[in-house]
Amino acid sequence: MVQAYILIQTEVGKARDVAAAIVDVPGVAKVDAVTGPYDVVVLTEAQTVDELGKMVVSKVQAVPGITRTLTCSVVHL
Numbered sequence: 001m002v003q004a005y006i007l008i009q010t011e012v013g014k015a016r017d018v019a020a021a022i023v024d025v026p027g028v029a030k031v032d033a034v035t036g037p038y039d040v041v042v043l044t045e046a047q048t049v050d051e052l053g054k055m056v057v058s059k060v061q062a063v064p065g066i067t068r069t070l071t072c073s074v075v076h077l
Helices: 015-022 049-060
Strands: 002-010 028-033 040-046 066-073
Touching: 002 015, 002 049, 015 028, 015 040, 040 049, 049 066
Parallel strands: none
Antiparallel strands: 002 040, 002 066, 028 040
């Protein structure tokens, strides 16, 4: 299992709409609205890195109101 956090910047006033749309995407484990340079943080899970990448590009980045994403893979040290 591959996990990653996706840090999302949204258009002004769109964080709630983005979070509500992403919560239903398959592979999304948790969605939180946050303060700071990012507006929404999403914990995702997939079987492979390729599946994770496809989910980010085709599902998450397609949500209206998102201006930028940063994907941070989870590593087990």
